[in-house]
Amino acid sequence: MTSTPRPAPRPREQDPAAPDPVAPDPVDAITAQWAVVRPDLDTLPMAVFGRIYRLGHAMATRMDRAYAPHGVARGEFDVLATLRRSGEPYTLSPRELSATLMLTTGGMTGRLDRLERAGLLVRSPDPHDRRGLRVTLTERGRELVDEAVAAGLAVQRAALEAALDETEAQQLSALLRKLLAATGA
Numbered sequence: 001m002t003s004t005p006r007p008a009p010r011p012r013e014q015d016p017a018a019p020d021p022v023a024p025d026p027v028d029a030i031t032a033q034w035a036v037v038r039p040d041l042d043t044l045p046m047a048v049f050g051r052i053y054r055l056g057h058a059m060a061t062r063m064d065r066a067y068a069p070h071g072v073a074r075g076e077f078d079v080l081a082t083l084r085r086s087g088e089p090y091t092l093s094p095r096e097l098s099a100t101l102m103l104t105t106g107g108m109t110g111r112l113d114r115l116e117r118a119g120l121l122v123r124s125p126d127p128h129d130r131r132g133l134r135v136t137l138t139e140r141g142r143e144l145v146d147e148a149v150a151a152g153l154a155v156q157r158a159a160l161e162a163a164l165d166e167t168e169a170q171q172l173s174a175l176l177r178k179l180l181a182a183t184g185a
Helices: 026-037 044-070 074-085 094-101 105-117 139-161 166-183
Strands: 121-126 129-137
Touching (some): 026 044, 044 074, 044 139, 074 105, 074 121, 074 129, 074 139, 094 105, 094 129, 105 121
Antiparallel strands (some): 121 129
């Protein structure tokens, strides 16, 4: 399988309306308050994870807006994207989808129902397990998820480029991978 070459690193694009990335932020205010009432606490972990949480929340909102024009919510996009990433024939069992997306089977059923009604996937009997089902991405579903993933990546790229150059983004990715592995997640 060939991959598309990554574009050359671009210089950081600063949004003039964006806040100064080195200026104090709300997390600094929280840790400063703790420093006053509990100076014995090391609040560095709070600062790191507070920023990760806030960043995750902010980006989730942006991703919702990126997927909305395609008629899917983030959770539905996740199902379609999981099927698309699985490769041809873009088919998985509901159990495989649930495990990948860390969803209960009940939560998965609701998403599958909505996506099937929209014509983005089909459920069919599993030919190897009479009690099982297979979920397959339709052509329409593949086209939609391909458009939506590009829109989502554009939003993510813009957020990175507003604050980091390519090397910094790669370093951040590596550090977050290391931290994630240490948590066992």
